[in-house]
Amino acid sequence: MLNPRVQLSELVREFGDDIFMCNATTLICTACNKTFPNARRFNLSQDSRTSSHKKALERLRRRQAEESRLQAAICSSDLPSFPMELCDAFLAADIPLFELENPILRTFLENTTTKLIPNESRLRNFHVHEIYQRKMQIIRESIGSSSSRISIDETIDFMGRNFAHVLIGSLNKETAGLPYISNCEIVDGTNAHTVLRVFYRRVEDLWRTDVQHERVLLFVADAAPYTVAAARSLKVLFPNMIHIICIAHAIHREAEQARKSFLKVDRLISTL
Structure with missing residues (x-):
């Protein structure tokens, strides 16, 4: 009489070792996560013809194919450039990097690109x-030897x-060249020291x-006393x-004065 383990191994080979596995006494279907103690050929044949097994097998095949594609992406030579391009695309489209943690979006990107999608922390850190720095180099090349304005x-944000x-x-x-957003940083407070520090950091960057002190010709900001x-x-x-006041700020301040002078009109407009 054959050893039970030998009998189960033969059934695994017959019905597919990529679907079934066995231990000493039990055969396991990896597609359905179903166990067959003392399995017989008849039991496996019956189960293989059920709709639940066919659907589970289809999911298993799809998952195996996805894993193969992802593994191929990991081994491909162009993988190191993909995280950089992905990060650049998200930043250019103003999409927060934490959106990559969304499981539906991550699965969609992995399926369509056949590449391993890095998590937010990896993109942010690396x-x-x-x-x-690449964008700053574009700004440097755009300004070139011209004078500059800042x-x-x-x-204050909602927090x-x-x-x-x-x-x-x-x-x-x-003419005045195209302005670039050089930086957006959190500061300790709104005071003269903050403005000085932010200004000089951006010039140094x-x-x-070699800071070109003579080439900074224009400083545009609001008319706050600390500025x-x-x-x-x-x-x-x-x-x-030369320091000039931003026209938009000046118009806004005039509008605020108008609101104070015509309170009834202000309340009427606010209800429209």
Whole structure:
């Protein structure tokens, strides 16, 4: 009489060792996660013809195919560039990187690209900084040897955090170049010291070790007292710089004064 383990092994080979597996006494269907103690050929034949087994087998085949594609992507030579391109695309489209943790989106991307989708932390730790440096190089090349203008605006988000937004662009006799968002950073507060620190950091990042103090011609910001004080201090370091008030801020302040003067009209408009 054959050993039970030998009999089960023969059944596994007959019905497919990629679907069934066995231990000393039990045969297991990996598609259905069903066990067959003291399995017989008749039992397996009957189960293999059921609709539930066929659907489970289809899911298993699909999962195996996906794993094979992902494994091929891991071994492919172009994989290192894919996370960078993915990160760059998400940032360019203004899509938060944490959206990659969405299981439906992750599965869709893996199925359509046949590549292993990195998680948010990997992209943030290994690729965001490099993409930022690439963008800064584009800004440097755009400004070239031209003079520059810098705009700083501070705002508070819904969580109460203070942000400083910095725009940098070229400035010459013919025209003003396209402005670029150089940075958006969280700051400790809104004061002259913050404006000074943010301004000089961006200038250092633009020209690296050799800051071109004479080429900064224009500083655009609001008319807050601490901003005016910061501009006076920056004038010492950047002798050719002129501080002008942002027209949008000026119009906004005029509108605020109009609201205070016509309270009834303000309430009427706010209800429309």
